Amino acid sequence: MEVLITGGAGLLGxxxxxxxxERGTLADAEGRQASISKITLLDVVPAQxxxxxxxxxxxxxxxxxxxxxxxxxxxxxxxxxLAAIVSGQAEAEFDLGMRINFDATRLILERARHNGNKxxxxxxxxxxxxxxxxxxxxxxxxxxxxxxxYGAQKAMGELLVTDYSRKGFIDGRALRMPTxxxxxxxxxxxxxxxxxxxxxxxxxxxxxxxxxSPDTPMWLLSPRRAIDSLIHGHDIDAGAFGGSRALSLPxxxxxxxxMVAALERVAGADVVKRIRWQEDPAIIRxxxxxxxxxxxxxxxxxGFQCDADFDSIVRAYIEDELGGKTxx
Amino acid sequence: MEVLITGGAGLLGxxxxxxxxERGTLADAEGRQASISKITLLDVVPAQxxxxxxxxxxxxxxxxxxxxxxxxxxxxxxxxxLAAIVSGQAEAEFDLGMRINFDATRLILERARHNGNKxxxxxxxxxxxxxxxxxxxxxxxxxxxxxxxYGAQKAMGELLVTDYSRKGFIDGRALRMPTxxxxxxxxxxxxxxxxxxxxxxxxxxxxxxxxxSPDTPMWLLSPRRAIDSLIHGHDIDAGAFGGSRALSLPxxxxxxxxMVAALERVAGADVVKRIRWQEDPAIIRxxxxxxxxxxxxxxxxxGFQCDADFDSIVRAYIEDELGGKTxx
Numbered sequence: 001m002e003v004l005i006t007g008g009a010g011l012l013g014x015x016x017x018x019x020x021x022e023r024g025t026l027a028d029a030e031g032r033q034a035s036i037s038k039i040t041l042l043d044v045v046p047a048q049x050x051x052x053x054x055x056x057x058x059x060x061x062x063x064x065x066x067x068x069x070x071x072x073x074x075x076x077x078x079x080x081x082l083a084a085i086v087s088g089q090a091e092a093e094f095d096l097g098m099r100i101n102f103d104a105t106r107l108i109l110e111r112a113r114h115n116g117n118k119x120x121x122x123x124x125x126x127x128x129x130x131x132x133x134x135x136x137x138x139x140x141x142x143x144x145x146x147x148x149x150y151g152a153q154k155a156m157g158e159l160l161v162t163d164y165s166r167k168g169f170i171d172g173r174a175l176r177m178p179t180x181x182x183x184x185x186x187x188x189x190x191x192x193x194x195x196x197x198x199x200x201x202x203x204x205x206x207x208x209x210x211x212x213s214p215d216t217p218m219w220l221l222s223p224r225r226a227i228d229s230l231i232h233g234h235d236i237d238a239g240a241f242g243g244s245r246a247l248s249l250p251x252x253x254x255x256x257x258x259m260v261a262a263l264e265r266v267a268g269a270d271v272v273k274r275i276r277w278q279e280d281p282a283i284i285r286x287x288x289x290x291x292x293x294x295x296x297x298x299x300x301x302x303g304f305q306c307d308a309d310f311d312s313i314v315r316a317y318i319e320d321e322l323g324g325k326t327x328x
Numbered sequence: 329m330e331v332l333i334t335g336g337a338g339l340l341g342x343x344x345x346x347x348x349x350e351r352g353t354l355a356d357a358e359g360r361q362a363s364i365s366k367i368t369l370l371d372v373v374p375a376q377x378x379x380x381x382x383x384x385x386x387x388x389x390x391x392x393x394x395x396x397x398x399x400x401x402x403x404x405x406x407x408x409x410l411a412a413i414v415s416g417q418a419e420a421e422f423d424l425g426m427r428i429n430f431d432a433t434r435l436i437l438e439r440a441r442h443n444g445n446k447x448x449x450x451x452x453x454x455x456x457x458x459x460x461x462x463x464x465x466x467x468x469x470x471x472x473x474x475x476x477x478y479g480a481q482k483a484m485g486e487l488l489v490t491d492y493s494r495k496g497f498i499d500g501r502a503l504r505m506p507t508x509x510x511x512x513x514x515x516x517x518x519x520x521x522x523x524x525x526x527x528x529x530x531x532x533x534x535x536x537x538x539x540x541s542p543d544t545p546m547w548l549l550s551p552r553r554a555i556d557s558l559i560h561g562h563d564i565d566a567g568a569f570g571g572s573r574a575l576s577l578p579x580x581x582x583x584x585x586x587m588v589a590a591l592e593r594v595a596g597a598d599v600v601k602r603i604r605w606q607e608d609p610a611i612i613r614x615x616x617x618x619x620x621x622x623x624x625x626x627x628x629x630x631g632f633q634c635d636a637d638f639d640s641i642v643r644a645y646i647e648d649e650l651g652g653k654t655x656x
Contacts, residue, residue: 094495131571132570132571132572133469133570133571140471141461141470141471142469142471143468143469143470143471143472143572144471144472144483144487145490145571145572146487146490146491147494147571149491149495152487152488152490152491155472155487156484156487156488159472159474159480159483159484159487160480160484162473162474162480163474163477163480166475167422167477242460242461243459243460243461243473243475244460244471244473
């Protein structure tokens, strides 16, 4: 079977591809594990570090019709649509956010529909679809009330994925990801970028700015668990989803203070001193509209798993990205 | 001030125009009642029966860029965007539904944004945005879970209206209309068309088919109250909406059986005999996903009003459309 990953050069896309190469299979249309013959990684820059003839690197624009026609063919049985403009940038550049977060999603769904082979399609949504007057723990039946353009665009994408699935055009799954943390690499324009930065930079011997208060609630998923969830979300039977293909994934409910305390336990007090606390009202405004805890009864029943605690998330980052060593 | 009504030849559009001509004013950007100098009625056919120089009839496609550029100018301070492909047709003709119910809405919002005058914009949404496992009474915080393409398209429109308003591009209001009943004129392709047909046709001496069971719950609003709600929704202060511009309007919770009983009380047993009961699975499938009762606490607090009982709705139809006389 052939697989398409959009955003294939990003953290999740590239890690997902490596995991799929290692597994070698994914569920096909009938739910049987089928051998993966090709994984196309589409992104605006080429994905790095792959040396496997099953990998096909395509550089291009996910919102461009010709590009999508090239990478998404009737032979494509699985799509992981991860490409997105992150929250902070989508708020600053409204038209760009609409084009990548919504129009590209619709283009991919339309192309998949017209291919006629009803591919499985995993779309990454976000807890930013929620906002307004939220309960302490957000239930599965919470109303969609995005307070950012990113959240609105993701919510519209969820609705499209569900409707295209209901109509039998595709077999879609829209997974609302908690904030993925600890992300390796450089900071990005996501309002949540600090959540990784305040752990990653100190572990690498660099000062990090924390733009929110220590009390800020966070809803987190490690990269390892995020990849497990994407694959599980792809492989489970569509019947488990019920009336909506959108699903809030389980995550770890914590606070910035608890995250920093875990960092200190794992890496020591000197590492934590590299965090500088300096509030940024623009980031606080967006982050404070996101819920910090959920009751994910649907996803729990479907077998999705999250991390046990933040200490293990910090340790996993040190293992996966720093070869087990920190700058402390 | 200048007003645009899309779907201006339809039941609600034409009645709204007549009511606005009579009132003579609407709230302007600052919330002050301003004199209406022009009402543009856009529809695929010309609206009938107007003889007022403030009325401008435009025949055209609501999803056509040049048409929208012509009817929605920087002088347009108010938009009532009522044009839609109804539920049954949007389910049968997916692409047409997306084009009119979603793309045209986005086009209008974009044009309004680029006009730069932040017009008030009323968008008619629908209770079809809800579905799945619903409580007996749907609260304001109910999750969006449309079970039809019409509902999905309306839900996406709501999200756009809220986000465009939050960004300050427009001052939007997305009002979820109960089923409007009794509609005059011919049946249409809405799955709910029967709700008016089983009252209207018998009162006009014609047989009507009821395609659903007498127990079917209905959530109704008379044309009179629907027009009042559109104008009230336009005129109230935006601050009343809170975190979402989408609002479930108050309606009358009843059943098909109670509707027919009211028809018999108002017009007599012979009229009711003109209803033939013949179930239609396609219509039942759509109608049964719609909720039949709501708790509309937000809209109640904002001063929206509904009908007291179905007897008064039948009497209002006889007064407004039949000159007070029935075929009984």
